[in-house]
Amino acid sequence: MSTLTGQRPSGPAPYRPSGPARYRPSGLTWTVLRLHRTALYVWGAALLVAAAALIWLVAAGPDARATVGGCDAADPFPMDCGTVHWTTTARIYSYGLALVSAGVTFQMFAVAVWAGAVLTGRELESGTARLAWTQSVTPARWLATRLAVPAALLTAGTALAVLLGNWTRRAGNGHLSGGWFNTNVFISSGPVAITYALAGLALGALAGLALRRALPAAAAALAAAYVLYEVLDRIRMSLWPSVTATGRAALQLPNGTLVLEQGVVSGDGRRLSNYMACSGIDNSAALGKCMRESEWTDFWTTYHPESHYWPLQLVESGLLLAVTGLAAAAAFALLRRRHA
Structure with a gap:
């Protein structure tokens, strides 16, 4: 009847925060942040x-x-x-x-x-x-x-x-x-x-x-x-295909290159890894002479460029x-x- 007569129901009124507490964050997200605030800090x-x-x-x-x-x-x-x-x-x-x-x-x-x-x-x-x-x-x-x-x-x-x-x-x-x-x-x-x-x-x-x-x-x-x-x-x-260079390009790789494997090619076509004879020669004629004397036919390098x-x-x-x-x-x- 109190509702029909316009009177408020008896008993204590529900609590409603006022002031700064009224705008304090709440909810499950805020609970997680408060519970683990030490780790957050x-x-x-x-x-x-x-x-x-x-x-x-x-x-x-x-x-x-x-x-x-x-x-x-x-x-x-x-x-x-x-x-x-x-x-x-x-x-x-x-x-x-x-x-x-x-x-x-x-x-x-x-x-x-x-x-x-x-x-x-x-x-x-x-x-x-x-x-x-x-x-x-x-x-x-x-x-x-x-x-x-x-x-x-x-x-x-x-x-x-x-x-x-x-x-x-x-x-x-x-x-x-x-x-x-x-x-x-x-x-x-x-x-x-x-x-x-x-x-x-x-x-x-x-x-x-x-x-x-x-x-x-x-x-x-x-x-x-x-x-x-x-x-x-x-x-x-190995998550992305590597690049293999041969010839002079195998010896002149750009900066930032990751060399995976390198070597020479023998006269019978076999690739010999981690064997870089003649690789430190700059002069083309001297390089060709070294390769003929060593019976190597080519150089090769497998690498990842910076790209x-x-x-x-x-x-x-x-x-x-x-x-x-x-x-x-x-x-x-x-x-x-x-x-x-």
Whole structure:
């Protein structure tokens, strides 16, 4: 009758926050950020330190570049040119950039351990996840949020580190920052860095859901990430077709070339690898004489030019995204089977 007569129902009024608390973020996303704020602070601090270091190294780039000698265009082995005069500036630039590159490369292992031990394993072990599932949060939504929030932060932060790292490399010299095919340089300078971090996140989450205990999940996630890293490191240069040059071109490769194999061709047509007799002779007549006396008919070199950087990056990124998708799908399937 109170409603019909216009009177308010008796009892305490529902609580409505006022002031700054009224605009405080809420929801499952905010819960994930608050619950894992320590990891967020540590990761954010590491990102800020790396960014500050890279910006500082840019200022040292011109001085570091001056410590590298030029290349003689007539040199038949341009990979050997560019002598570095190791000044203090050159060492700081080279070691600093190498340290940041290693940090970006190996963050996958830290992400995998954290995702297995803290993001999923500890919450399942302590019962926090089951408590959340009783409060109008489905297991699928719980897992989706725990994967989506870190994935977004890792993508944005790693992309920033990659862009700053490439800016720093352009300010210096390739002989100081390492060749594009160097493992740490290759991973930390392109989209592969982001996909490695996402793969570590998915593998860690899967390990946590499978084992439901923090320490075993951390160990399993670390092992899975290490196996993935080693396998891709071993097959990386076979993910895109290499180029084989013969004749004089096999001896005059452009700068930035990764030589996979090289050798000579014998009189009976056999290719002998890692045998480069007569290869250090510049004069054509002397080179021809040496080849006749040695009974070699030709030179050959199998290599990856620097232009293969992006195809290799995209293929490896695709493989890592496939691993990430499979691990995430397996995690959702496991969660659905246990809590159907």
